[in-house]
Amino acid sequence: MSEEVNSLSASTTLERPKRWDSAFDPDLVEKDFETIMSRKEITEIDASFPPSLPLDGIVRNDMRLTRLERGDIMVREGDYGNSAFILIEGKVHIATNPQISVEQLGGSSAKVQSIFSRIQGLLKKNWVPEVRMIANNKQLSQTSSERPAGTSIPNIDNVMETHEMITLGEGEVFGELAALGRTPRTATIFASTDVVAIEIRWQGLRDIMKYDTGWRKRIDKNYRETALANHLSNTEILKDLSKEAAEHVSQGALFETYGAFDWHHDFKNKKSAAAEVIIAKEGDYPDGLLLIRAGFARLAKGSDYERRTISYLGAGDTFGLNELYSAWKNPGQKDFQLSNSLTALGYVDIIRIPVEVLEEHVFPNMPEPEDLSSALDERTAADDHLMEWAVDNRFINGSQTMVIDLDRCNRCDDCVRACGNTHGGNPRFRREGDPFEKWMVANACMHCKDPVCMIGCPTGAINRDQYSGSVIINDTTCIGCATCANSCPFENINMVSIRNLEGSIITDGSGNGTPIMKATKCDLCAGRPGGPACVQACPKDALQRVDFRDFHAQARL
């Protein structure tokens, strides 16, 4: 009997999975591990790490040695990277003037289609979808001895001569602000010699900063000196502060992150049941103003099954202002509490300004904030239902979400046909989705504010258009790895096999018939005058591209 119990317990228990179940570099060799451990950046760490999170564990699982050849791109401007670098051998350069073009980095900019090419497309109807001209589609690697486009700077000698540069040498740390803040990389950094660098993924960086004061001070100082002042000056309540007061706020600010960087994996599996980390709880004492620097957070009232989503906060929004201001204005009054809760919808990067700093440097010089609590209290569950749906499904992430008014849509599919006509016969979206009341969000790229699809693209083929801000794919540099398609939590990126003019599938020439794949998605008809063809083609004005913050107000009219 006891044997049965033992065997049962053996077969039904499992060691709880940890984040280290998946190392940054699963093939990290012992020699590389020892190289990293012997670096002064690691040996100088003087902190006591918990037994469950030892420093050598962080090094082994969250770091790797990256070796690059001269000209290789380490950090690409506009990319969403999830790691930082410490240079240990060689030199890297940042081109400051002029900056390196999008095309040199593997991306592309939307070009306005000429009238001639549009007439040509109209006359030359091609019923074979996803046709590519093989000659135009060859990458540099296939046409010369250079490395694949997007992975290295072409003609490095010329670039070094014609651009003004900043040089970074041994011991320099870079890429940490974008990695921790989940913001786009602000510069392109490339190897100007052969380079060896320690690459640290954001989880490891966060943990070391948590326990080691030296690393925390160094990265915080870097952030305070480079990006914080700019962020604070763009925040509504802080933008009019005097230089001196702004300096005090900047020095007093604390940096916090919540949630998981790779939230999209959890969301893809669990949808609305995905975990949400609590940032601030309704009823708690407010001890600082929270400024959202990146990511999204749910603003909710009530708890458990009665929790109602009031709104969501994104970059530039604040939390707790009314409560803190009221506490400062009425010092005799007791029991100040937060009137709402804030939870992380994925990854949220926050700047906390302590209450003492606010009371001394901010509140005396600002007008009383508008109190919206009474208006919020009057709202019914029906008022908040649409917002709840949008937040649960993370549609709020979209800047150009395709919403269809089903009461008006006559299901003619003119939108799908128009999309197909402007994209070589293959539509870039599906008129499908779960409806809510009379609204349906169709399966079309939403051009997210937090575009997780851009994380990990090896060639930079998926990038933000520098003019419109929409997320587009450079078909030539896309290698068909499907990283973006697998990352998109909304399944709005499709992998397609490409064909020649005769309709035959183009293969890689390896002899086993493996097709060349390309990632495709809605590009908002980049280059088409008049904007997205789907919106223009709807005879009933049923289809819109919206930002949910504006849409919610419009839908509830």
Added chain:
Amino acid sequence: MNEQARKKRIIFIAMFFLLALLGAWWWIQQQSLELVDTVWTSGWVLLASIFLPSIFNLRKRLAAFNVGKASTWYAIHVVSGFAAIFFYILHAGFKIPTGAYEILLFTLFALVSVTGIVGYVVQAILPRRMTETGEEIVYEKIPEEIYEIRNSAKSAMLAYTESSGSNLLSKHYDSALRWFFEQPRFYINHVLGGAKAPAWVRSQFEAIRRFASPDSMEHVDEIERLALHKLNVDTHFACQDVMKRWLLVHLPLAVAFLVTVVWHIILVHVYAS
């Protein structure tokens, strides 16, 4: 698009055409007072009001060009279509024609107008009916959806038979439910928004529940859930089918009418000269 801006745009187009219509009517009246034969003027104005609706189809083929929103073209299509009825009466008078060709022209115009009005009404009513189902199904995927529903219903029926040892459900499935799950049903009733289809489903399951084994009721629940889902699929099929087929009637009639109009103009000019 903002709802108010949309309404403003449609009202502006409607007002523009209303003014044009009144202007043309006034012009014809003036000619009439001057004892000029108004049939030429009213004929050309009628041609213009026929030509305008016909170019809406052209818009669909110009997706790559910025030729304005299709909704604007659609509004022009509808308003000028209604105006054509008015100008037809002004041109031909309140009478049934007697000549064979005129009868053909009149019949085609009447059919195009009636199908146009029917289409307008259908497109205003049926989308809401589909929204009320709370589900959205692409027309082309409906056969696949029904196939899956049918297979699931069969599995649930077999599971009931196995667990209860009774042939009650299988016999009822063969005699009534098989017909329902086979293909889209209650077509006209769904189009008209009647309650016959849900009432039929309800009565079937009331009959089954009266005799079904309480221990195996979960399988009956499952089949009922599938039947209710099938009702939604049937609603979508009926409504989308009507909206697609309607166009297959309206469009060929419109083309045939345009051809007869061109021949009519040629004939009139040949004989007039």
